[in-house]
Amino acid sequence: MLRHSPTLAQPNPRFRLKLLEDGRAALNLGCGTRMHRSWNNLDFSLHILLSRHPAISNILRKLGVLSQERYEKLLRVAPDAIYWNLAKGIPFADDTLDIVYHSHMLEHFDRELAPEILKECFRVLKRNGIIRVVLPDLQILINKYNASVTLLQQNKSVAALEHHYQAIYDLFEQMVRREMAGTQQQRKVVRRLENLVRGDASQTGEIHRWMYDSYSLEELLTQVGFKDIRVQTPFTSRIAGWTSFNLDTDADGTIDKPDSLYMEGVK
């Protein structure tokens, strides 16, 4: 993740804005491999680049350079997903989108950059357009930590200790990890090569650089100009047909990232 301020992006004619069947334009920023193919999906991960070259990806898998898990993730990536670093802003024109969504992305930016990213979201949204921000909920994580301490105070069992360690891990591991989760699963030589070529977790947008709860995120969205800010659940939204996109939930109703905060605002 770059640390400098995003320069305001000019609409990039390379990226044609896709529309949903009902005419809405929807954008998923920092999509990773979780995306709906009718949306405009954007990320700067290697997955996006590799997904355009299935033959190369297959060879890399056969050579063991790509783990099976990563290869399977690649197959989920829409071939027209946009490879773009958000440090350069959002490559769409003002007032062009009905929906901007990002999940577990904002916390990967330095605290002082988060308002700049949200300003970009505000800029590209149409009037009455909706932003939906999903991120790890600091309050839930701290409540879990506190509950684990209470449990330990009642009974210092192995299970209670494991629970406690997990609560600490969930709070801090992603702030200090050196390698991307996917890189860790690769063979040693591939790991070395990948770290050399791509840089460590701090350069690939994998590190948590700040954390938010409903109070601080609401304040941030308000400062940027969003109105009518509301906490949602994975299943609720003011975005019509939300659950049909299977972004926060799977088709069978499984929540993709429990312990998240779901918040929406209107431009």
Ligand SMILES: C[S@@+](CC[C@H](N)C(=O)[O-])C[C@H]1O[C@@H](n2cnc3c(N)ncnc32)[C@H](O)[C@@H]1O
């Ligand atoms: C934790 S993943 C979340 C992926 C997906 N949204 C999800 O919920 O599963 C964070 C994503 O943000 C992307 N990201 C981080 N910094 C970025 C940047 N500067 N530009 C574009 N994407 C970025 C990463 O590449 C990664 O795919």
